[in-house]
Amino acid sequence: MTGAAGPTTLDGAARRPAGSAAVETLVAVRRARDFIDRNYADPLDLADIAGAAGYSRYHLVRAFKAAYGETPGRYLQRRRVERAQELLRVADLNVTEICHLVGFTSLGSFSSLFSELVGVSPSQFQREAHASGPRLIPGCYILMWGRPRPKTATTEKPAAARTS
Numbered sequence: 001m002t003g004a005a006g007p008t009t010l011d012g013a014a015r016r017p018a019g020s021a022a023v024e025t026l027v028a029v030r031r032a033r034d035f036i037d038r039n040y041a042d043p044l045d046l047a048d049i050a051g052a053a054g055y056s057r058y059h060l061v062r063a064f065k066a067a068y069g070e071t072p073g074r075y076l077q078r079r080r081v082e083r084a085q086e087l088l089r090v091a092d093l094n095v096t097e098i099c100h101l102v103g104f105t106s107l108g109s110f111s112s113l114f115s116e117l118v119g120v121s122p123s124q125f126q127r128e129a130h131a132s133g134p135r136l137i138p139g140c141y142i143l144m145w146g147r148p149r150p151k152t153a154t155t156e157k158p159a160a161a162r163t164s
Contacts, residue, residue, distance in 0.1 A: 028053040029067045032060060036072065040079045041103040046072060080104060081117050088122060089129040095122045 035052035036044065049072050050060040064072045080102040087098045096107055099122075104110040114122045 025063050026067060028055050029060070029064045032064060032072055033068070033075065036076050036079060040076060040083065041101060043103070043105075044076060049076075076103075077113055078117065081114050084110070084114065084122065085118065085125065088126040095126065098122070 032049050032053035032055075035049055039048075046057045046061070050057045053060050055063065061071050064070075064075070068075060070078070084098050084102045087093065087101065088095070091098065093101070095111070099107050099110040102110075111122055114125070118125060120128070
């Protein structure tokens, strides 16, 4: 049937164009991935990620795995380890500090996961990186500037509005 607004079903509901559900799913899992990328250092659980995507936890896991080949939890772990690798290369921080900076609460879990994904322990990775790499960034700079600063009303206002 065709209504004034376009194709409809027998009960009068608007029919979606073919493929729109797939596009909506892709948008939702992309929102979930972006949420993980922005908040990887914070304590996140599946409910937080699913809420950001607007999906149930179980539907998100299926859709995310179909789109990216891994679950949201595994993606979060991998993202944290990738960030830890970067900090181990360039920062003058110990492994425990980096473990906590990237969102892990257990040094043992961090070390075993890091070794599983990278192939060497975090300490060995750091030793090898420091032996051949550039000068290190002092840890105090990383701790002070490593996380985004919260926005305040003053910083959000245009410069012209602040001066009047």
